Amino acid sequence: MARDIEGTTPPQTPSRRQDAGKAPKCTGSRCLVLMAVCTGLICVLLLVFIILQHIFITAERDLLKNYKDAVQVFNQTINRLQDTYSDLMTENDQLKDRLNYLNDDLKKAYEQGFQWGSGWFFISNVSKSWSESRQYCRDRGADLVIINTEVKQSFITSVISGNERLWIGLSDIIQEGKMKWVDNSPLKQG
The missing domain is CATH 3.10.100.10 (Mannose-Binding Protein A, subunit A)
Known part of the structure; x- marks a missing residue:
């Protein structure tokens, strides 16, 4: 049996009607378990996020490396093509000079030229x-x-x-x- 101490009032127990609209409160160990579960879920989510971030960063790094390699190969190809183009232009100029020389030579050496079929006949004036x-x-x-x-x-x-x-x-x-x-x-x- 409970005894009343003077000047203190015994703790009041709320009636069911007063608790009807309120959420039940956690009691000691239940609250700790719920907090541990929530903390664990947060840790798992953080771990998944870190792993996914690592995967994406690694994939992005590989993609960037592949891009840099492709750009390097492309630049080397451009340089080779520019060198080839320069060589071809030089050769073209030389061939034009040679053609002009041959044309001048032909003009000097030949008086007449005649095409017949797929060939040419030249009659020299020398x-x-x-x-x-x-x-x-x-x-x-x-x-x-x-x-x-x-x-x-x-x-x-x-x-x-x-x-x-x-x-x-x-x-x-x-x-x-x-x-x-x-x-x-x-x-x-x-």
């Missing part, structure tokens, strides 16, 4: 021997003409005037009396 004429042609990647068809014969006859003398690619230089073209094919009669 008198030379058969051997000199052939060498002159060979120095320019050509040779004296081989007349192996009547059509070609008619064409050549049509482009020369009656008093011009021409060397053609036919001789008996290898064996006297046996005529051969400069490609070693024999002369065919008729």
Whole structure:
């Protein structure tokens, strides 16, 4: 039985009606367990966040490294292409100079040029021997003409005037009396 101490009032127990709208209060050990669980959940969430952040940072670092490598390869390719372009432009200029030189040389050496089929025939205005004429042609990647068809014969006859003398690619230089073209094919009669 409870005894009242003078000047103190015994603790009042709230009635059920007074507690009806209030949340129940945690009692000692239940509160501690709930706080520990919440703290544990927060720690787990923080750990997951740290792991995800590490994964994303690592992936971003790898992506950045790949990007830097790609940029480096791209820059090296650009440098090689620029060098190749410079070399090609230099070669192009040299070829243009050579072409101009050859054109000037052709203008000096040839009086007339005629296209026939896929080839060209040039008639020089400089008198030379058969051997000199052939060498002159060979120095320019050509040779004296081989007349192996009547059509070609008619064409050549049509482009020369009656008093011009021409060397053609036919001789008996290898064996006297046996005529051969400069490609070693024999002369065919008729």
